[in-house]
Amino acid sequence: xxxxxxxxxxxxxxxxxxxxxxxxxxxxxxxxxxxxxxxxxxxxxxxxxxxxxxxxxxxxxxxxxxxxxxxxxxxxxxxxxxxxxxxxxxxxxxxxxxxxxxxxxxxxxxxxxxxxxxxxxxxxxxxxxxxxxxxxxxxxxxxxxxxxxxxxxxxxxxxxxxxxxxxxxxxxxxxxxxxxxxxxxxxxxxxxxxxxxxxxxxxxxxxxxxxxxxxxxxxxxxxxxxxxxxxxxxxxxxxxxxxxxxxxxxxxxxxxxxxxxxxxxxxxxxxxxxxxxxxxxxxxxxxxxxxxxxxxxxxxxxxxxxxxxxxxxxxxxxxxxxxxxxxxxxxxxxxxxxxxxxxxxxxxxxxxxxxxxxxxxxxxxxxxxxxxxxxxxxxxxxxxxxxxxxxxxxxxxxxx
Numbered sequence: 001x002x003x004x005x006x007x008x009x010x011x012x013x014x015x016x017x018x019x020x021x022x023x024x025x026x027x028x029x030x031x032x033x034x035x036x037x038x039x040x041x042x043x044x045x046x047x048x049x050x051x052x053x054x055x056x057x058x059x060x061x062x063x064x065x066x067x068x069x070x071x072x073x074x075x076x077x078x079x080x081x082x083x084x085x086x087x088x089x090x091x092x093x094x095x096x097x098x099x100x101x102x103x104x105x106x107x108x109x110x111x112x113x114x115x116x117x118x119x120x121x122x123x124x125x126x127x128x129x130x131x132x133x134x135x136x137x138x139x140x141x142x143x144x145x146x147x148x149x150x151x152x153x154x155x156x157x158x159x160x161x162x163x164x165x166x167x168x169x170x171x172x173x174x175x176x177x178x179x180x181x182x183x184x185x186x187x188x189x190x191x192x193x194x195x196x197x198x199x200x201x202x203x204x205x206x207x208x209x210x211x212x213x214x215x216x217x218x219x220x221x222x223x224x225x226x227x228x229x230x231x232x233x234x235x236x237x238x239x240x241x242x243x244x245x246x247x248x249x250x251x252x253x254x255x256x257x258x259x260x261x262x263x264x265x266x267x268x269x270x271x272x273x274x275x276x277x278x279x280x281x282x283x284x285x286x287x288x289x290x291x292x293x294x295x296x297x298x299x300x301x302x303x304x305x306x307x308x309x310x311x312x313x314x315x316x317x318x319x320x321x322x323x324x325x326x327x328x329x330x331x332x333x334x335x336x337x338x339x340x341x342x343x344x345x346x347x348x349x350x351x352x353x354x355x356x357x358x359x360x361x362x363x364x365x366x367x368x369x370x371x372x373x374x375x376x377x378x379x380x381x382x383x384x385x386x387x388x389x390x391x392x393x394x395x396x397x398x399x400x
Contacts, residue, residue, distance in 0.1 A: 010032075013202065013212065022202050089240075091240055120144075180213075209344075222317060224317055254296075286317075341378055
């Protein structure tokens, strides 16, 4: 079957962090874009909420993330200017841990590869500059990343969707995509109220991604987020101005990450890993909260940040979708010219979402990506699999 005519050049399914920015960057290039969101942009039911997200440039996960972070910062700043709403804030960030820890070694690798203006800090310098961090081990050192800060996710997503509309995109909210049919020369995207025929489709549905694109190795985990207050509520030292973004290797088994409080949010602290983060179906996730959800974080806060009350003042749920190697999945599965995916956030994608939107637009338009994408290519997991079976064949259908 070949389409007689297209309703649009491209459809973006899922307008969370990646999708909203992809719709914007595609529309900015003059493409006829349809954006479809199951809920409402900036909702709290997926992965792209929580008042703030950590922003880093000296990215310990992979050196190629440095240019992605810098491009993302430019685009977040553009959205901030377009919307007149705070989207990104520079605070700097401190990485803390032993020299041998991934927190320090990974950050140094990224900084060295791109000649970043970091500052190395001794244990004594850490204690003097950031006294909120207590019980530092004798071998702990620090790295200061002056280009880091926080991004406001709900504001950033809303600004990207508004920018996409302003650039000519047609946006459908509260609309669930129930099927994606890959046909000769195009794609049919089906919703309960209509069908759209387009030349290409971008699928950026977060924890729901492998419900629409099978065979991608993705594991959605229920991941609580927590906020804390100082034990002395009049203590100003835990404000964002004094207590900037950080990642700290508390011990050999775990890190914590977070930042200080600001207008409308308390001190945010989370663990790098928690055995209570369990795999979930995003359609049936338990959004209730119990002390089990914050027990580990409370123990880590008591040890590392004793100036905080270890019982969180607020806890809510999020979903983090992991890839096996901890890197995103951005690109065309099986190099299919009709399909682009963006997902596998692995807990560190939001900061890069505006830059990922730019990369998706470059892929869609056949432009040279500004970053080597081999480390995020979804085909690194799909090589050797039967293409037809992976596509079931020719039709991708929601299991929900």
